[in-house]
Every structure is written in C-alpha cells, then in structure tokens.
Amino acid sequence: MFKNLINGEWLDxxxxxxxxxxxDTRDLIGEYAQADAAQAELxxxxxxxxxxxWSLSTPxxxxxxxxxxxxxxLARRAELGDLLARExxxxxxxxxxxxxxxxxxxxxxxxxxxxxGGETMPSVRPGVGVExxxxxxxxxxxxxxxxxxxxxxxxxxxxxxAWGNCVVFKPADLVPGSAWALAEIxxxxxxxxxxxxxxxGRGSVVGEKxxxxxxxxxxxxxxxxxxxxKVAAAAVARMAKFQLEMGGKNxxxxxxxxxxxxxxxxxxxxxxxxxxQRCTASSRLIVTDGIHDRFIAAMVEKMKGLKxxxxxxxxxxxxxxxxxxxxxxDTDYIGIAKSEGGKLAQGGQRIEHNADGxxxxxxxxxxxxxxxxxxxxxxxxxFGPVVSVIRARDYEHALALSNDTPFGLAAGIATxxxxxxxxxxxxxQAGMVMVNLPTAGVDYHVPxxxxxxxxYGPREQGRYAAEFYTTVKTAYTQA
Ligand code: NAD
Numbered sequence: 001m002f003k004n005l006i007n008g009e010w011l012d013x014x015x016x017x018x019x020x021x022x023x024d025t026r027d028l029i030g031e032y033a034q035a036d037a038a039q040a041e042l043x044x045x046x047x048x049x050x051x052x053x054w055s056l057s058t059p060x061x062x063x064x065x066x067x068x069x070x071x072x073x074l075a076r077r078a079e080l081g082d083l084l085a086r087e088x089x090x091x092x093x094x095x096x097x098x099x100x101x102x103x104x105x106x107x108x109x110x111x112x113x114x115x116x117g118g119e120t121m122p123s124v125r126p127g128v129g130v131e132x133x134x135x136x137x138x139x140x141x142x143x144x145x146x147x148x149x150x151x152x153x154x155x156x157x158x159x160x161x162a163w164g165n166c167v168v169f170k171p172a173d174l175v176p177g178s179a180w181a182l183a184e185i186x187x188x189x190x191x192x193x194x195x196x197x198x199x200x201g202r203g204s205v206v207g208e209k210x211x212x213x214x215x216x217x218x219x220x221x222x223x224x225x226x227x228x229x230k231v232a233a234a235a236v237a238r239m240a241k242f243q244l245e246m247g248g249k250n251x252x253x254x255x256x257x258x259x260x261x262x263x264x265x266x267x268x269x270x271x272x273x274x275x276x277q278r279c280t281a282s283s284r285l286i287v288t289d290g291i292h293d294r295f296i297a298a299m300v301e302k303m304k305g306l307k308x309x310x311x312x313x314x315x316x317x318x319x320x321x322x323x324x325x326x327x328x329x330d331t332d333y334i335g336i337a338k339s340e341g342g343k344l345a346q347g348g349q350r351i352e353h354n355a356d357g358x359x360x361x362x363x364x365x366x367x368x369x370x371x372x373x374x375x376x377x378x379x380x381x382x383f384g385p386v387v388s389v390i391r392a393r394d395y396e397h398a399l400a401l402s403n404d405t406p407f408g409l410a411a412g413i414a415t416x417x418x419x420x421x422x423x424x425x426x427x428x429q430a431g432m433v434m435v436n437l438p439t440a441g442v443d444y445h446v447p448x449x450x451x452x453x454x455x456y457g458p459r460e461q462g463r464y465a466a467e468f469y470t471t472v473k474t475a476y477t478q479a
Contacts, residue, residue, distance in 0.1 A: 001016070001030075001031050001032070001033060002030055002031070002032045002033065002176065002177075002180045002200075003033045004033050004035050004039065004043075004197075004198055004199050004200055004201075005183050005184075005186075005187055005196070005197055005198040006035075006039060006042050006043045006046060006197050006198075006199065007042065007043070007045075007046035007193050007194045007197070008046075008187070008192075008193030008194065009193075010187075011033070011035075011039065012033055013032075013033030013034045013035050013036070013039065013200070013201070014034060014035065014036040014039070015033075015034035015036070015201075016031045016032065016033065016034060017031070017032045017034050017173055017176060017200065018031055018032075019031070019032055019087055019174075019175070019176055019177050020323075021086050021087065021089075021360075022087075022088070022089040022311075022319070022320040022321065022322055022323060022360055022361045023086070023089055023309075023310040023311045023312065023319060023320050023354065023358065023360045024310065024354075024358035024359065024360055025358075025359050025360060025361075026358070026359065027086070027358075029083070029086055029087050029177055030176075030177060032176040032177075032180065032200050033200060034200060034201045034202065035199045035200060035201040035205075035206050036201065036205060036206075037205050037206070037208075037209045039199060039201075039206075040168070040170075040199050040201065040205070040206045040209035040210065040213075041209060041213065043168045043197035043199045044139060044141075044168055044209070044210070044213050044215050044216060045215075046193065046194035046197060047139040047166035047167065047168050047194055047195070047197055047215075048138075048139050048166070048215045049194055050166050050192055050193065050194030050195045051136070051138055051139060051165075051166045053192065054136075054164060054165075054166055054191075054192060054195045055135070055136040055138075055164040055165070056164070057164060059113045059114045059116065060114075061190075062110070062113035062161060062162055062164070063110045063111070063113045063114050064110075064190070065110075065161070065189045065190050065191060066106050066107070066109055066110035066113060066158055066161060066162055066189075067106070067107060067110035068189050068190070069106045069158075069185055069186060069189050070103045070104070070105075070106030070107035070110060071103070071107075072185050072189075073099060073102050073103035073106060073150075073154075073182075073185065074100065074103035074104075074107075076099075077096050077099040077100050077103065078096060080099045080150065080178065080181055081095040081096030081097075081098070081099045082095070082312060083177050083178060083181060084098060084099060084149055084150055084175075084177075084178045085311040085312045085319065086177075086311070086312060087149065087174075087175050087176075087177040087178065088146065088147070088149050088174075088175050088178075088311075088322060089275060089311045089319040089320040089321065089322050089361070090274045090275065090277075090311060090319055091273075091274075091311050091312075091316050091317070091318070091319050092311065092312050092313075092314075092316075094273065094274055095311070098148060098149075098150055098151045099150055101151045101154070101444050102150045102151050102153075102154035102182070103154075104444050104445075105151070105154040105155050105158050105444050105461070106154060106158045108158070108444060108445055108462075109158035109159050109161075109162040109465075110158075110162065112159070112162050112163075112463065112465075112466075113162040113163070116133075116134060116163070117134070118131065118132060118133045118134065119131070119132040120132075123476060127478055127479055128476055128477065128478050128479075129476070129477045129479065130474060130475070130476055130477075131474070131475045131477070132472060132473070132474050132475075133472070133473050133475065134163070134466060134470035134471070134472055134473070135164070135470060135471055135473055136163050136164030136165045136469070136470065136471075137163075137165055137217045137218045137241060137468075137469060137470065137471050138165065138166070138215075138216075138217030138218065139165070139166050139167075139168065139215055139216050139217055139218075140156075140160045140165045140166070140167055140168070140216070140217065140218045140219070140220060140469070141168050141170070141210030141211070141216045141218070141219045141220070142156040142157060142160065142167060142168070142169045142170065142219075142220050143170050143203070143207050143210065143219065143220070143221045143222070143223065143231070144156065144169075144170070144171050144172055144179070144222055144223070145172050145222050145223040145224075146172035146173075146174040146175045146322060147274070147277045147278060147279070147322070147383075148278075149171070149172070149175035149177070149178035149179060150178040150179070150181075150182055152222050153169060153171060153178075153179055153182055154182065155444075155448075155460055155461050155465075156169075156220045156222075156460070157169060157182070157186070157196070159460075159461075159465040159466070159468075159469045160220075160469050161191070161195070161196065162469075163466065163469045163470045165218075165469055166194065166195050166196070166197075167195070167196045167197065168197045168199055168210060168216070169183070169196070169197065169198050169199065170199050170200070170201065170203075170206045170207055170210060171198075171200060172223075173200075173201075173202060173203070174322060174323060175322075176200050179198065179200070180198065180200070183196070183198035203227065207227075208234075211230070211231055211234035211235065212234055212238070214238055214240075216240060217240060217241060218240060218241035218242065218243075218468065218469075219231055219235055219240060219241070219242045219243070220242070220243045220460070220468065221242065221243065221244050221245070222244075222245040222246075222279075223245075223246065224246060224247060225246045225247050225381075225453060228244040228246045228456070231244060232244060232456060241457075241468070241471075242456070242457060243456065243457035243458055243460070243468045244455060244456040244457060245279070245448075245449060245450070245454070245455050245460060246279070246453065246454055246455065246456075247279060247381040247383070247407060247409075247453070247454060248279050248280060248281070248283075248381060248407045248409035248410060248450065248454050249283055249284055249378070249379065249380070249381055249405045249406075249407045250270075250280055250281060250282050250283060250284065250407070250409055250410045250411060250412070250430070250439045250440075251282070251284045251285075251286050251401070251402035251405070251411050251412070252266065252267055252270065252271075252282035252284070252285050252286070252411070252412040252413070252414065252439055253286045253287075253288075253392070253395075253398045253399070253402055253411075253412065253413040253414065253415075253424070254267070254285060254286070254287045254288065254291060254295055254413075254414045255288050255291070255395055255398065255413065255414065255415040255417065255420060256288045256289070256290035256291045257415055257416045257417050257420075258291060258295075258414035258415050258416065258436075259414070259416060259436070260291070260294060260295065260298055261298075262414055262436050263291075263295060263414035264295065264298045264299055264302050265302075265438075266282075266412060266414055266434075266436065266437055266438045266439075267282060267285055267299060267387070267414075267438075268299065268302050268303065268306070268365075269438040269440070269441070270282040270412065270438030270439045270440040270441070271283065271285070271365070271385070271387040272303070272306065272317075272318055272365040272385045272387070273317070273318065273438075273440070274440070275318055275319055275320065275321055275322070275363075275384065275385050276330075276365070276382070276383070276384045276385035276386060276387070277321070277322060277326070277383055277384065278440040279409055279454075280409055280410040280432070280439050280440040280441075280442065281383075281439070281440050282387065282410075282412060282438065282439045282440070283381070283382060283386065283387055283388065284378055284387075284388055284390060284402075284405075285387060285388070285389045285390070286389075286390050286392050286398045286401045286402055287389055287390070287391060287392065287398075288391075288392050288393070288394060288395070288397075288398055289391060289392070289393060289394075292389075292391055296345060296367075296369055296389065299345075299346070299367055300345055300346045300367065303346045303347055303364075303365055303367060304346070306318055306364075306365060308320075308351060308354075308362050308363070308364050308365070309354050309355050309362075310354050310355075310356065310358065310360070313355075313356075318365060318385060320354075320360040320361040320362050320363075321361040321362070321363055321384055321385075322361070323361060324361060326361075326383065326384060327350075327361045327363060327384075329382065329383065329384065330363055330366075330382060330383075330384030330385070330386055331348075331350060331363070333376070333377060333380075333382045333384070333386055334348045334366050334368070334386060336376050336377060337368045337371065337375065337376070337377035337386075337388060338368075340371075340375045340376065340377070341370065341371075341372070341375070342368040342369065342370055342371045342375065342377060342388060343368065343369045343370045344366060344367075344368055345367045345368065345369045345389075346365075346366070346367045347363075347364040347365045347366040347367060347385075348363070348364065348365075348366030348368075348386070349363070349364045350362070350363055351363065351364065363384065363385060364385075365385040365386075365387070366385060366386045366387070367387055367389065368386070368387070368388045368389065369388075369389045370389075370391075371388040371389060371390055372390065373390060373401055373404055375388070378390060378405075379405065379406070381407070395415075395417075395420050395423075399423075399424060399427060399428070402428060403427075403428065403429045405452075406452060406453040407450070407452055407453050407454045408429050408430045408431060408450045408451030408452035408453070408454050408455075409430060409431060409432065409449075409450030409451075409454035409455065410430055410431070410432040410433070410434065410439040410440070410450070411424075411428040411429075411430035411432075411433050411434070411439065412433070412434040412435070412437065412438065412439040413428075413433075413434075413435055413436075414436055415435070415436070421435045421436075429451055429452065430450060430451060431448075431449045431450035431451050431454065431455060431459075432448070432449075432450070444461060444462075445461070445462050446461065446462045447459035447460070447461055447462045447464040447465075448460050448461040448462075
C-alpha cells in the first residue's frame, strides 16, 4: 500500500485506489491510499504550521533541496519513465522525456530561488525610499490531471517551494504512481515536516477540501473546464488566489505553400502522439484547397504505418487510451462526427488486445475529413487520438476558422511564407503559437498557458510563474 505524506509522516488512508496498466488491464501497478476530508484538513494544518519558518528559509536552503530533487529525478529517469508509461499509457520514450522535463523543471526553479529580484526606487516624496519585493503566498493547493503525471506536478510544486510556499498536492486518481514516487523523493530531500504534503484521494473529497479551506491561500489547477469552473467559483467565494489551465481545441493550419513532409509530421505528432491526450494536441487541422487532397493522402499513408501497442514495447508509436471511460468518450465522438456528416478517412478502430494478446484500451488514430466548423467534433475537446479536418479557401479564411473556438491554448501553422507566419503569430488568439512545429511539445523554461476558455490567471512555468507563487509588497521608508 502506497500511503499519503502528511506532516512528514506516511499515513494510511480511508479507502484504496487501484492503479491499473492501460496497456494490459490484468497488470495491477499498486494500491494507493485514499485520504478523506479529515486527512486533507490535517495536511492543510501541517502546511499552515510550517509556513512561517519555511517562508523565511534561505535561498541557499531552497536551492539545495530543489536541485537535489532534480538530480535524483534525472538519475532515475529510465525507472520513473517506465512507471509513468505503465500507469498512463504514453510510450516509453515519451514517458522518459516527461520525467526528464520534471527533473529539468526542479533544477530551473532551484536557480530561481537564488534570483528572487526586487526593485528600489525613489519616492515622489522627498526623503522617502520605496522597495518592491516578492513574498511567498502561503499554503498552496495543487490539483493536477492524469495526462502528465509527473511534469505537471513538477511545474507546480517546484515554483511553489522555490518561492517559500507550503504545498498540499492532490494528484489525479488515475495516476497516483508517478505522484507518489515524486513525493517520496521530496520526503528525503531535507524539507521540514509539513512543507510538502501528498494527499491522494477523490476530487469531490480532497479537492473540494482544498478549495474551501480558508487557510489555503492559493489554488493552482490543471484539468477539465467543468472542474475548473468549480475551482473558480469556490476560490472567488472566499477571495483565494487561483490559476486554471484547462482544455483545448487547438488548430493547425496547413497552407498551400507548406512543406508537405513538415506539415504531416507536425500534424501526426501533435494530433496522435501521447495518444492525443495532450491539452496542446492539434485536434483541428485547417487545410487550404490547393494542398488539401495531397495532405490528406499523405496523412493517411503516414497513419497506416503507426504502430499501436503496449506503451512500454520498443517500436510502439502510440500507446493505449488511459482508461475505459476516456476510450468511450473517444469512440462516442467518432460516432458523433460521422453522424454529423464527417467522413472517417482512416483509423478509429477499437483494438481489444495488443500484439501479445494483452487486453488494453487500444484505439487506432482517427482522421475525420469533410467536417465543418459548427460540428461538435470541431467545438468540443475529445482528448484522444481523434483529429478532424476543415477545408479553407485561403490564409484569411483559415485564420478566421482557427480563432473560431471557445478555447485558446495552442495554435500552429505550416507554411513557407514569412508573411503569413508573421501575421499568424500576431493574430492567432492562442497563448502559444507554433510555426512549422507541432502544437504540443514545449520548452520548460518559458511561460505556458492559454487564453479564452483554456486558461485563467497568471502563466505557469519559467520566470512568469512568480506572478502566481509570490505576492508583491511595496515598502516605504522615511530615512
Ligand atoms: P479533471 O478536471 O477531471 O480532473 C483534474 C483534477 O481535478 C483531478 O485531480 C481531479 O481529481 C480533481 N477534481 C475533480 N473534481 C474536483 C472537485 N470537485 N474539486 C476539486 N478537484 C476536483 O481533468 P482530467 O480528466 O484529470 O484531465 C484532463 C483535462 O485536463 C483535459 O481537459 C485537458 O485538456 C486538461 N489539461 C490541461 C492542461 C493545460 O495546461 N491547459 C494540461 C493537461 C491537461
């Protein structure tokens, strides 16, 4: 039984969650303790008690701890990557890459602990000085989704600790393994008891407790729009600071002048890799008339060569869908798209058993052509290996279609025209814009986040993370 970490101690829960391998549903990875609301409260109490001392810890102390955590994660990337692939279903190279990213993030924020910055300036009044500094916010509640089981926790926990906050971390129910492994590393890194707490449990129990306890000063949430709306309502009701990263319906435009190989590689990568389960996945391909038929033919050809199999097997391009419920959502949307007039050009087949006969949640990547902008497949997030294609007349039409969405996380364009690439970077209504690159797959040292219905509040990652994890103080001194 893998336990929760509360006030420096490993505690049994009040229920158990079974962590199942989606590549082979006979494989039980482990049983993980589920906390109840009282245990979540215990963790908040511990974090609140630890905050006064931790918020005044030295930058050197915080650097040393975060740097050591990063070093251990990087040293164990193969083992942790294997666990991640086993519980979430992304391929082994993708999973090891995610672990590498988590290690890099801890090292980046270790450095940020040494660079807190600040400003001094003269007052407008004679003899008065002004200092502008940043301070820790307090106890932060961190709530994460299942699709990046170690990178998203890392990009919330590392900046929170770097700037002197105490953490209560609630991972997604589906993937407790990577979260627990990260917590175990943190538990040995030299943090005082209560500074970091792991509370695995249900969103409606542990998550709600974090949203509603007045001692939780700030909540950072990544997940679905529906849950994000609950987080926002609860946080506003008690004036807590909050930050939301949610869904996407990310467009990728392919213009007549695109390099066909570049466009196909970017679309296949960002549409289907990680089983399409990335918030930044390109799920809407907007293709101009002159290249449309050639592009579809090349996509279909490329997709036929993709191997859907056990996530941890060498040579697998696409692992399973994460669980039965997500699989049901994916196949439902393929049905909805067809019923609305879309044409299934390739894939979308359920595979019950992989090449070795193991039962798993496999689905071949699906390409749906002949869709129109108002169809549900082009408006709602599927969160699986399902990509739709919309035909556009020209660049201006494609740009308008790309922005015609309630979401605004990432957007891409494949073109050899400097003019269109430059115009698109300025006029796309997305937080992250890619030219001749997949919309998914971003750097760890620069801001991450979106606009419109995709995100709310300050950006995550890079130096910009300070906006959320610190609060600004302006001090005046009369000499
Ligand atoms: P989800 O909203 O179901 O769950 C996210 C987290 O919220 C989980 O830990 C869950 O237990 C918790 N939760 C559920 N109900 C809660 C409640 N009432 N109060 C507090 N917490 C609660 O999302 P998911 O299915 O785990 O993740 C998939 C979604 O995440 C997709 O929409 C995807 O686009 C999004 N996502 C966004 C980003 C981003 O940065 N924009 C990154 C990854 C995933």
